[in-house]
Amino acid sequence: MTGGVPGVRPAPGPGQPPIPVRLVTFNTHHGVGEDERHDLPRLAKLLHAVDADVICLQEVDRHFGERSEDVDQALLLSRALDMQLAWGPAIDEPRPDRAARRQYGNALLSRLPILISDVHRLPGGGEPRVALRTMLELDGGTLWVTATHLTTRSARERAAQVAALASLHGEDMASGVLVGDFNARPDAPELDPLRERFTDAWELARDRDDQAGWRFWQREEGLTHPAHCPHRRIDQVWVSAGVGVASARVLDAEGASDHLPVLVDLLIPSGV
Template identity: 85%
Template sequence: MTGAHGVRPAPGPDQPPVPVRLVTFNTHHGVGDDARHDLPRLATLLASADADVICLQEVDRHFGDRSEDVDQALLLSRALDMQLAWGPAIDEPRPGARPPRQYGNALLSRLPILVSDVHRLPGSGEPRSALRTMLELDGSTLWVTATHLTTRSPEERAEQVTALAALHTEDMAAGVLVGDFNARPDAPELDPLRQRFTDAWELAEDRDDQAGWRFWQRDEGHTHPARAPHRRIDQAWVSSGIAVATARVLDADGASDHLPLVVDLLIPSGV
């Protein structure tokens, strides 16, 4: 069965659910807390998660000197031997035959990608987008939407969240919405999301994070900033019927200013 990682599907009279391991991670364009662009370090970290689906924010494609002008999305997909879906938020042409300067969201998948589309989100300042994909599972499908919301204001985030929630319609069955929301899960502007999705961290049967000796923050799921996390802004939200076996915040090994969130999902079969 696709995506088995030691997660035991719940028994039932019908087909058992399909386990899928998903990672969401703001990569800070591959630049770690040592101010060094190190794509092999990032690829090694992602490989260690052994995920079926990896959703990345702040990914560069020929963006410039800060990331050595490389195509990070393509190089990571090749290094991990995973399919790639790409959702630019910034897309600027360059003179001559040079590829465009792009920055945005990437999805890497071991599962077949059946549908992939990009949706611009409302707001001013830095452009924001959502990458929506449909993945093929054994006996079912899974919609995954990855995004990175604005830092400008709660009002603009509320507009973006409303647009995001509308991307998952009733006939789409199982769906997950992940990314860097730049807001706490209980923030008022995320209310349209809470009406239709459930916070995977709260739903998880088993949770673990990087709080360490800070016992008063244990199992809080904080992901930012990486060196002393105290904000849970990197999140995964699941539609009705999806169970969450585990949710973990991993050590980023200095690869970014965020920490990766890993969730083990159980997707209903036959939907």
């Protein structure tokens, strides 16, 4: 069973009603908040409060070093939230003095059964980038979720990464979402391959809310970075045809990261 969409009743369709799935994407900045403190319990508390079915996290450390107290953040968060874990390391290095490898990348936490999980290296130089692709089992359907964190180096490299990312969702894969930190605004030219097959969930949402309401000139724009004064919408959710979006919200990070989390209440077609 999914967590559902509180207060939202799916619209009736010709067959079974759509399946509600609450999804969150969040660049965690390896658990270090704007106060420069690594505080994994603070992050876990925030994630628990959003009551999501699927949580996609970027910049997650596993035994990476002092900046995150050398802990396995992915495993500890999955245990704290009692959720299944899929892991997509972008950096994966052996350490001669330790059995545990030094890793950094994308994590997916799920209340829904994870049927498939694979990791795909994305093109480009500098910091390695990957896409973590999973297939989740729903009560009456399936959902493909691909999570990523694109480069900051150049629009050209992001364009190549986006093309590779879009190709991971085949025509026969039914419902799917692409999420993560794209390091580009949704209308950036390098995201053209996404717009050919996917739609920005923020624009589809019937109900929207964000943290910019106190500024009279800025409202419901979905801005996520930097957390203390957001002016960039780089954390996004893209949905394939047929996937509905009941609501989309940018949440308060409560000091847990330099980004703000994005929550979407999805409506997934049944029987696909």
